[in-house]
Amino acid sequence: LSPPGVLPLCHRPPAWGRASRQPPSLLLSLCRAFSNNKILVELDEGKGVATMKFKSPPVNSLSLDFLTEFCISLEKLENDRACRGVIFTSAVPKIFSSGLDITEMCGKSMEHYAEFWRAVQEMWLRLYSSNMVTVAAVNGSSPAGGCLVALSCDYRIMVENPKFSIGLNEAQLGIVAPFWFKDTFVNTVGHRVAERSLQLGSLHPAPEAHRLGLVDELVPEEKLQEKAVAVMDRWLALPDHARQLTKSMMRKAVVDRLVAHREEDVQNFITFIAKESIQKSLCMYMEMLKKKKG
Amino acid sequence: LSPPGVLPLCHRPPAWGRASRQPPSLLLSLCRAFSNNKILVELDEGKGVATMKFKSPPVNSLSLDFLTEFCISLEKLENDRACRGVIFTSAVPKIFSSGLDITEMCGKSMEHYAEFWRAVQEMWLRLYSSNMVTVAAVNGSSPAGGCLVALSCDYRIMVENPKFSIGLNEAQLGIVAPFWFKDTFVNTVGHRVAERSLQLGSLHPAPEAHRLGLVDELVPEEKLQEKAVAVMDRWLALPDHARQLTKSMMRKAVVDRLVAHREEDVQNFITFIAKESIQKSLCMYMEMLKKKKG
Amino acid sequence: LSPPGVLPLCHRPPAWGRASRQPPSLLLSLCRAFSNNKILVELDEGKGVATMKFKSPPVNSLSLDFLTEFCISLEKLENDRACRGVIFTSAVPKIFSSGLDITEMCGKSMEHYAEFWRAVQEMWLRLYSSNMVTVAAVNGSSPAGGCLVALSCDYRIMVENPKFSIGLNEAQLGIVAPFWFKDTFVNTVGHRVAERSLQLGSLHPAPEAHRLGLVDELVPEEKLQEKAVAVMDRWLALPDHARQLTKSMMRKAVVDRLVAHREEDVQNFITFIAKESIQKSLCMYMEMLKKKKG
Numbered sequence: 071l072s073p074p075g076v077l078p079l080c081h082r083p084p085a086w087g088r089a090s091r092q093p094p095s096l097l098l099s100l101c102r103a104f105s106n107n108k109i110l111v112e113l114d115e116g117k118g119v120a121t122m123k124f125k126s127p128p129v130n131s132l133s134l135d136f137l138t139e140f141c142i143s144l145e146k147l148e149n150d151r152a153c154r155g156v157i158f159t160s161a162v163p164k165i166f167s168s169g170l171d172i173t174e175m176c177g178k179s180m181e182h183y184a185e186f187w188r189a190v191q192e193m194w195l196r197l198y199s200s201n202m203v204t205v206a207a208v209n210g211s212s213p214a215g216g217c218l219v220a221l222s223c224d225y226r227i228m229v230e231n232p233k234f235s236i237g238l239n240e241a242q243l244g245i246v247a248p249f250w251f252k253d254t255f256v257n258t259v260g261h262r263v264a265e266r267s268l269q270l271g272s273l274h275p276a277p278e279a280h281r282l283g284l285v286d287e288l289v290p291e292e293k294l295q296e297k298a299v300a301v302m303d304r305w306l307a308l309p310d311h312a313r314q315l316t317k318s319m320m321r322k323a324v325v326d327r328l329v330a331h332r333e334e335d336v337q338n339f340i341t342f343i344a345k346e347s348i349q350k351s352l353c354m355y356m357e358m359l360k361k362k363k364g
Numbered sequence: 365l366s367p368p369g370v371l372p373l374c375h376r377p378p379a380w381g382r383a384s385r386q387p388p389s390l391l392l393s394l395c396r397a398f399s400n401n402k403i404l405v406e407l408d409e410g411k412g413v414a415t416m417k418f419k420s421p422p423v424n425s426l427s428l429d430f431l432t433e434f435c436i437s438l439e440k441l442e443n444d445r446a447c448r449g450v451i452f453t454s455a456v457p458k459i460f461s462s463g464l465d466i467t468e469m470c471g472k473s474m475e476h477y478a479e480f481w482r483a484v485q486e487m488w489l490r491l492y493s494s495n496m497v498t499v500a501a502v503n504g505s506s507p508a509g510g511c512l513v514a515l516s517c518d519y520r521i522m523v524e525n526p527k528f529s530i531g532l533n534e535a536q537l538g539i540v541a542p543f544w545f546k547d548t549f550v551n552t553v554g555h556r557v558a559e560r561s562l563q564l565g566s567l568h569p570a571p572e573a574h575r576l577g578l579v580d581e582l583v584p585e586e587k588l589q590e591k592a593v594a595v596m597d598r599w600l601a602l603p604d605h606a607r608q609l610t611k612s613m614m615r616k617a618v619v620d621r622l623v624a625h626r627e628e629d630v631q632n633f634i635t636f637i638a639k640e641s642i643q644k645s646l647c648m649y650m651e652m653l654k655k656k657k658g
Numbered sequence: 659l660s661p662p663g664v665l666p667l668c669h670r671p672p673a674w675g676r677a678s679r680q681p682p683s684l685l686l687s688l689c690r691a692f693s694n695n696k697i698l699v700e701l702d703e704g705k706g707v708a709t710m711k712f713k714s715p716p717v718n719s720l721s722l723d724f725l726t727e728f729c730i731s732l733e734k735l736e737n738d739r740a741c742r743g744v745i746f747t748s749a750v751p752k753i754f755s756s757g758l759d760i761t762e763m764c765g766k767s768m769e770h771y772a773e774f775w776r777a778v779q780e781m782w783l784r785l786y787s788s789n790m791v792t793v794a795a796v797n798g799s800s801p802a803g804g805c806l807v808a809l810s811c812d813y814r815i816m817v818e819n820p821k822f823s824i825g826l827n828e829a830q831l832g833i834v835a836p837f838w839f840k841d842t843f844v845n846t847v848g849h850r851v852a853e854r855s856l857q858l859g860s861l862h863p864a865p866e867a868h869r870l871g872l873v874d875e876l877v878p879e880e881k882l883q884e885k886a887v888a889v890m891d892r893w894l895a896l897p898d899h900a901r902q903l904t905k906s907m908m909r910k911a912v913v914d915r916l917v918a919h920r921e922e923d924v925q926n927f928i929t930f931i932a933k934e935s936i937q938k939s940l941c942m943y944m945e946m947l948k949k950k951k952g
Contacts, residue, residue: 224857241606252613257849261551262577265614269518269607270599283850305858309832309939313857316829319840320853351603535904538897546907555845556871559908563812563901564893645897 108136110161111143118154119302120147125161129168132215136171137189144196155203155306157298158223160210164234169214172359175343176352183340190215191332194250198222199325201314203305207298209291212236213273214247220285221254224305224317227297230288232275237284241271244351245342248335253324259283402430404455405437412448413596414441419455423462426509430465431483438490449497449600451592452517454504458528463508466653469637470646477634484509485626488544492516493619495608497599501592503585506530507567508541514579515548518599518611521591524582526569531578535565538645539636542629547618553577696724698749699731706742707890708735713749717756720803724759725777732784743791743894745886746811748798752822757802760947763931764940771928778803779920782838786810787913789902791893795886797879800824801861802835808873809842812893812905815885818876820863825872829859832939833930836923841912847871 108126113119122143124130132140147153160166174186197204197219204223211234212220220226220236228234238255240247247255247268255264263282267274279285289297305313328335342348402420407413416437418424426434441447454460468480491498491513498517505528506514514520514530522528532549534541541549541562549558557576561568573579583591599607622629636642696714701707710731712718720728735741748754762774785792785807792811799822800808808814808824816822826843828835835843835856843852851870855862867873877885893901916923930936 225854241602241610244603244606246606246609246613249613257853259850260554260848261614262553265551265611266519266580268610268614269602271602271606286854308829308857308859312829312832312834312859315834316856317853319834319837320849320856535896535900538900540900540903540907543907554848555908556847559845559905560813560874562904562908563896565896565900 108133108139109143111147113147113150113153115152117299117302118152118306119157119299120153120155121157121159123159123161124167127162129165130160130162130216131168131171132190132193132219133171134174134186134189137186137193141189141192141196144200148196148201153202154310155205155302156200157205157207157302158219159207159294159298163210165210165216166206166208166212166234166236167216167219168211169216169218172352172356176349176356180340180344183343184336187336187339188332191250191328191335194218194222194254195325195328198254198321199318201310201317203302203313205298205302205305207294208234208236208285209294210234211273213239214243217284218251218254221258225287225301226285227287227289227294227301228276228279228285229291229294230276231291232277235273235275236279237271237273238268239271239273241269243271243355245348248339250324250328250335253327257321257324402427402433403437405441407441407444407447409446411593411596412446412600413451413593414447414449415451415453417453417455418461421456423459424454424456424510425462425465426484426487426513427465428468428480428483431480431487435483435486435490438494442490442495447496448604449499449596450494451499451501451596452513453501453588453592457504459504459510460500460502460506460528460530461510461513462505463510463512466646466650470643470650474634474638477637478630481630481633482626485544485622485629488512488516488548489619489622492548492615493612495604495611497596497607499592499596499599501588502528502530502579503588504528505567507533508537511578512545512548515552519581519595520579521581521583521588521595522570522573522579523585523588524570525585526571529567529569530573531565531567532562533565533567535563537565537649539642542633544618544622544629547621551615551618696721696727697731699735701735701738701741703740705887705890706740706894707745707887708741708743709745709747711747711749712755715750717753718748718750718804719756719759720778720781720807721759722762722774722777725774725781729777729780729784732788736784736789741790742898743793743890744788745793745795745890746807747795747882747886751798753798753804754794754796754800754822754824755804755807756799757804757806760940760944764937764944768928768932771931772924775924775927776920779838779916779923782806782810782842783913783916786842786909787906789898789905791890791901793886793890793893795882796822796824796873797882798822799861801827802831805872806839806842809846813875813889814873815875815877815882815889816864816867816873817879817882818864819879820865823861823863824867825859825861826856827859827861829857830861831859831943833936836927838912838916838923841915845909845912 108124110123110125112121112123122140126133126136130136144156147156170190175183204225206220206223206226208220208226208228210229213236217236217238228236238247238251240251252264252268255268259267259282266272267282274282274284276285276288280288287297287301343352402418404417404419406415406417416434418430420427420430424430438450441450464484469477498519500514500517500520502514502520502522504523507530511530511532522530532541532545534545546558546562549562553561553576560566561576568576568578570579570582574582581591581595637646696712698711698713700709700711710728712724714721714724718724732744735744758778763771792813794808794811794814796808796814796816798817801824805824805826816824826835826839828839840852840856843856847855847870854860855870862870862872864873864876868876875885875889931940
């Protein structure tokens with residue numbers, strides 16, 4: 071059922087149905103072939119905790135390459151019995167992740183848009199239903215898809231710097247967050263906060279994000295790593311099996327909804343993104359970003 | 365499918381399916397014929413913002429005439445390209461709207477009850493799924509149906525006077541809020557606050573309403589208009605299309621539920637309201653209100 | 659449809675479908691036969707309010723006997739026109755209820771597990787959909803099934819002592835709260851708080867429980883009874899019929915879900931609980947409790 075040529079190694083984890091069909095050794099070698107070193111993975115085997123550090127400057131945007139590497143890295147850890155939890159953080163100053171890479175959505179073929187969108191879905195399905203404990207250590211701004219990564223973890227710690235903001239700001243760009251971004255958001259902050267924030271395309275400064283429940287905790291930047299480890303320890307104190315079944319019970323309805331409508335969601339995306347008006351506004355936005363940098 | 369003889373001009377807006385079937389000019393002329401001047405509509409074409417002022421003393425009750433005028437006015441604005449947002453407020457001191465007009469539910473024919481209920485449904489369907497930005501500037505008390513009008517907007521600002529209260533107090537009158545009142549309430553304040561407030565038929569003073577999330581903001585009375593305009597500006601800064609699709613995504617499930625069960629809901633209402641015990645308690649309540657005034 | 663030999667007198671109350679099939683007099687006499695005096699029921703006929711005091715030392719655990727007596731007592735009150743509300747509290751110091759009795763889940767037959775689980779379901783179905791006003795006066799700790807009893811009431815008052823804690827801590831024991839425990843929890847505290855608390859198996863000290871919305875109010879121990887009566891008075895001021903229909907509207911979806919999957923849920927439970935690994939960890943937990951006491 072998986073789309074030909076797209077992320078052939080990123081099968082759905084057991085939590086939502088299918089087991090990996092590739093032997094780990096083949097996976098590993100292919101993984102290395104895929105790796106573009108956009109993500110640094112460090113595994114502390116003693117603790118059973120991995121850290122995935124996003125290091126794709128300038129802004130850790132979620133390109134097709136980044137997403138592919140993310141999925142493969144996550145699957146490797148998921149299948150590694152030595153690993154029970156993952157901390158996600160950024161190696162790029164001031165930014166956690168800027169979200170979906172707009173260059174993947176601009177002036178490309180329909181096939182490319184479809185491939186890209188399947189990779190975004192895959193990333194979310196794997197992360198939101200991971201059997202591991204997932205902690206986001208948000209050490210910079212995290213708009214749109216970057217926010218989705220954080221929302222899909224079990225716990226979110228953010229640096230208390232009010233210059234760092236987080237939110238699903240798609241509406242600001244003239245586009246609409248997909249229903250499963252919305253479902254993940256509603257599950258975290260409730261219907262009303264989500265309705266208002268999504269319609270306004272709000273980027274919430276860290277203190278406001280904390281007040282709204284978008285992140286669970288704020289810490290000074292120098293305490294972030296330490297706090298993430300402490301939180302992880304607390305979650306790992308629970309028996310894995312009971313914790314995993316509980317997580318699955320809480321998230322299954324929303325995961326199942328995308329699984330049931332996955333191809334439809336791809337078609338919606340490519341139809342929408344290929345519209346002349348959307349292409350025009352995305353290109354303008356990209357030009358603006360380039361000028362800002364220049 | 366629309367009930368014969370009832371609100372023939374209030375078709376469902378595009379957001380939930382059908383486009384208007386009457387040419388605007390005919391609509392306009394018929395609208396004038398229907399108008400009873402219970403609502404003052406002012407459109408600032410420069411800003412693209414209309415204000416709908418309820419001026420049906422003594423308490424802006426939602427009579428069949430009021431609801432008909434409300435729907436026609438809203439449809440006119442919805443179809444007017446010069447209008448992107450509406451502010452709802454009251455021209456009657458101390459009251460926003462007292463809710464459904466009890467005289468429409470007392471000692472009338474089954475046909476009348478059905479016509480009235482369809483008008484209430486129509487009002488909510490149009491308002492809750494309006495493509496325009498809708499801001500409630502609540503400058504007085506707002507029980508029952510008046511609260512529903514506020515809850516159906518995108519944003520609620522209330523005068524901070526603790527003498528003004530708001531809530532779905534139907535249970536106090538021995539009646540039950542319909543499921544779509546409840547759904548709208550739950551979408552705003554969450555399940556637990558709604559459960560408690562609906563069972564107790566609570567009218568929340570403004571500060572409590574704000575604490576519970578029933579209104580978004582409190583302001584002194586003299587700042588209300590200014591604040592409503594500022595909020596409107598902020599919401600209108602977003603591209604209409606993205607904002608409208610996002611709003612529809614958030615509200616569709618609840619709107620669809622009434623659309624799917626509309627006639628059933630009418631039958632439930634007329635069966636319930638025509639019961640001798642309910643008629644008796646509504647008439648007693650009406651007598652009590654008359655004595656209070658006298 | 660009710661399982662043979664199990665709680666033959668605990669029929670579903672009218673709120674979710676079936677009326678009692680036994681004449682009250684027979685019920686009463688059988689009830690006395692069943693009664694193990696684990697619960698003290700006092701009815702103030704003047705006020706129309708009963709108090710159910712749990713007096714099953716050392717920890718008011720929900721054994722099959724306790725649950726049977728609970729259901730019969732509740733049905734008696736439900737069918738008693740003189741009774742409109744029930745206050746639940748504990749006669750055992752420092753504990754409200756410790757939850758499901760682990761001895762019922764350890765080293766017993768499959769038939770016993772099934773009988774026990776049907777009694778747990780029956781207790782929740784009756785309590786969560788009771789037509790009476792139900793107030794939990796939580797005067798001690800209340801883990802797991804004890805927390806469920808409190809969550810299933812209309813209102814929760816807890817003694818403000820931070821040594822008393824409450825929560826669905828099943829995950830700590832290596833087991834998973836059933837979906838209807840989870841649904842009841844989500845309806846009370848929202849999705850995110852429930853997700854985090856269930857995964858961590860958290861027991862929240864009273865002040866934290868109040869902050870999270872798990873309980874509605876905190877009072878000093880000496881004020882608990884007085885406050886429970888005052889809250890009851892406030893809820894009883896509403897017309898019963900409107901309040902009952904409103905309650906049913908709020909809770910029906912979650913009640914219907916268990917009713918529709920009741921036997922499936924029994925099978926899930928007995929399959930899970932009979933697993934060697936689960937039996938082993940429950941027995942270890944029980945040994946630990948015994949040593950603590952000794």
